[in-house]
Amino acid sequence: MAKAKSVVREVSPLPRSSAHHIPDATVARLPIYHRVLTSILEAGVVSVSSQELAELCGVNSAKLRKDLSHLGSYGTRGVGYRVEYLHFQIAREIGFAQDWPVVIVGVGNLGNALAGYAGAAGRGFRVVGLIDSDTERIGEEIAGVKVRPLADLESVVAEHGATIGVIATPASAAQAVCDRLLMCGVTSILNFAPSVLTVPEGVDVRKVDLGTELQILAFHQQQRQDKPREKTSRRKPQRLENIS
Amino acid sequence: MAKAKSVVREVSPLPRSSAHHIPDATVARLPIYHRVLTSILEAGVVSVSSQELAELCGVNSAKLRKDLSHLGSYGTRGVGYRVEYLHFQIAREIGFAQDWPVVIVGVGNLGNALAGYAGAAGRGFRVVGLIDSDTERIGEEIAGVKVRPLADLESVVAEHGATIGVIATPASAAQAVCDRLLMCGVTSILNFAPSVLTVPEGVDVRKVDLGTELQILAFHQQQRQDKPREKTSRRKPQRLENIS
DNA sequence: CGGTGTGAAGTAGTTCACAGCG
DNA sequence: CGCTGTGAACTACTTCACACCG
Secondary structure, rough: OOOOOOOOOOOOOOOOOOOOOOOHHHHHHHHHHHHHHHHHHOOOOOEEHHHHHHHHHHOOOOHHHHHHHHHOOEEEEEOOOEEEHHHHHHHHOOOOOOEEEEEEEOOOOHHHHHHHHHHHOOOOOOEEEEEOOOHHHHOOOOOOOEEEEHHHHHHHHHHHOOEEEOOOOOHHHHHHHHHHHHOOOOOOOEOOOOOOOOOOOOOEEOOOOOHHHHHHHHHHHEEEEEEEEOOOOOOOOOOOOOOO | OOOOOOOOOOOOOOOOOOOOOOOOHHHHHHHHHHHHHHHHHHHHOOOOOOHHHHHOOOOOHHHHHHHHHOOOOOOOOOEEEEEEHHHHHHHHHHHOOOOEEEEEEEHHHHHHHHHHHOOOOOEEEEEEEEOOOOHOOOOOEOOEEEEHHHHHHHHHHHHHOEEEEEEEOHHHHHHHHHHHHHOOOOOEEEEEEEOOOOOOOOOOEEEEEEEHHHHHHHHHHHHHOOOOOOOOOOOOOOOOOOOO
C-alpha cells in the first residue's frame, strides 16, 4: 500500500511553511477560498483585500486573515493579497497540484453525479475506478471510465494506487465495501451512505448525509414556526455561508 | 407565505422541554441518533446504555449523554434509555412527525438522487416539486413527481407551501434560483452548487459541496504522505464518525 | 494612511469525573 | 451497584482591536 509515487511537490519558493498544523476549521474553508480566487483570477483581478475576498467567500475578514495567516504571510500590509500568488499557495497547501486517483463504489445517481464532478478537469482528482454490484451496469461508460464489477475492487485500487475511496452504495453494503477498500490501501473515505462506518485509527472518514442535512434544516424551520414571536428572528449567521 | 398548516405537535407527555436552545453541534447529531435508534428498535432492542448507543453512533458516551440531556431527562439512572421512548422524543425534537414539503431545483444526477432519497418513505419529507430548465426533461416523472419548467417555480412553491428548497443546479444558476425561492416564501435552503449564496438574515442555508469534501480528504492524505514519520499516525478522531 | 497579521478576549463544543438516583 | 445527568476543566474556534509595516 501507500504507493505515493513521489509526486513533484517542493515547488517554487516554498517558504517551508505548512508544517504548523492547520486547524480543521481552516482546512475546511481553504477549498472555498481557492475556488473564489480561481474565479476572480479568471476575471482578471490582480489584488484583493481581506475584506473583499471575505465577502465573496461568505466569511468575515478577521476569520479569513487568521486562516491565511496559518499558511504564511502572503499578503502585503496596506495593500492586500496578490490574487495569483495566493491562489497558488492555497493550491499547494490543499494538494491541488497533485493528481489524486479516486475510486467510486456504487454507480447510482449519486455515484454518477460524483463521477462527473470529480472527473471534471481543473480539480486535482481523477476517477480511476467505478465499481458497481449491479451486473446490468457493468461495462457502461461514465465520464470516460468503464463500470467494473465489485469483484474487481481490489485490482482497480491496486492498479492505480488509489488512496481515496468514495462509498455511494446503499447503507447495507457500506461497511463491507469500506473494509475492502481499507484492506487494499485506501486511507481516506468519503461516505454517502447513511450509516456509521467503523474504521481503524489512522483512517480518515468524511460523511455526507443528505437525509441529515434536510433534518437539520427542518429542525431550524420548526424552531421558527414554534415560536415565531420572540424578538425579530434570532437566527444566527450560518456555520460558514450566509453573509447576514 | 408561511402556510404552516398548524400541524398536530403538542403530542403526548411533552414535558414542555425543547425550548432551551439546543447547541448546533447537538442538532447535527440528533438525526444520526434517531436513525440508529430506528434500526435497533426494529431489531427488537428495548433498552440501551449511553455506552452502547454511543458506540453504534460513532461518538463517545459523554457526548451522547450531554446531547440527550439538552432534550430532557429521558434516561433511567443505573439502567439506560428505553429505546422506543427516546426514539420518539428525538423524532419530535427534529420535526420528524411533521411532513415537510420540499422543492428540488435542478434534476441532474444529484437532483435525481435527492428526489429518490427524500421521497423515500419513513423520513418526514415529501418532494412536492421538481424543477428543471432543460426542456427535454419537462414532464418526466421521478419518484412519482413530474418535472416542471423553471417558470413554474413560484407556483409550485406556493401551491404546496414549501419552506425548504434544494438547489442542485450548476453554480452559475444557483444565486438566481435561490433569490426566486426566497421571494416566494422558502426560508431554508440546501445548496449543492459549488457557489457561495448570499441571503438576507433569517434564512438558513446549508451547503454540501462534493469538491470541497474531496479536497479536505486530499489535504489530510497529503499531510500523511509529507511526513510519514512523526510518532505513529497523529490522526485525530474524525469530527463525528470514526470510532478510533 | 490603510490593510495585514496577531495577541488577547470571548464563545462554542468536548471531555472529565463524580454526585446522585433508581 | 451501575449508569445517568452535569458542573468544571479543557480544547477548538471566532471575533476583537490594534500594533506594525509597506
